[in-house]
Amino acid sequence: MSEAIKVAMTAPNHVEELIKDLLDGDHKDNYVLLGSLCSGEASIQVQLHVMQDETKFIDEYGCRLIEKKLPALATLGRSTLEQMLIHQPEKLLEGIQELQTYLKRDDS
Numbered sequence: 001m002s003e004a005i006k007v008a009m010t011a012p013n014h015v016e017e018l019i020k021d022l023l024d025g026d027h028k029d030n031y032v033l034l035g036s037l038c039s040g041e042a043s044i045q046v047q048l049h050v051m052q053d054e055t056k057f058i059d060e061y062g063c064r065l066i067e068k069k070l071p072a073l074a075t076l077g078r079s080t081l082e083q084m085l086i087h088q089p090e091k092l093l094e095g096i097q098e099l100q101t102y103l104k105r106d107d108s
Helices: 003-008 012-024 078-087 089-107
Strands: 029-039 042-051
16 A cells, blocks of 8 residues: 555544534634655645635535636736726725625635
8 A cells, every 4th residue: 555545544533623623613724734745855745624615615626616706906907906096986996895805705
């Protein structure tokens, strides 16, 4: 049996503990280190990650199930923001409120 499989086989021993800690501590994410593997000079860390944040959920292929939509202002440059401040202040205010909501959601 390979070392990677041996390390991965320890994961079931930690699942209940991680879920209990996640719920008791009101955390969105919880991790535990299962082990480290070395191959030549490369080092690999194997972790078990338990989470409640649906925006980070992945399918069995590693693709996100829910794509996190960035707020409109997050992608705009300085000159565009300056133009909005002069010509579209109400739209800029809406964007700022959207950005604040997005940042609050990310902090929790």
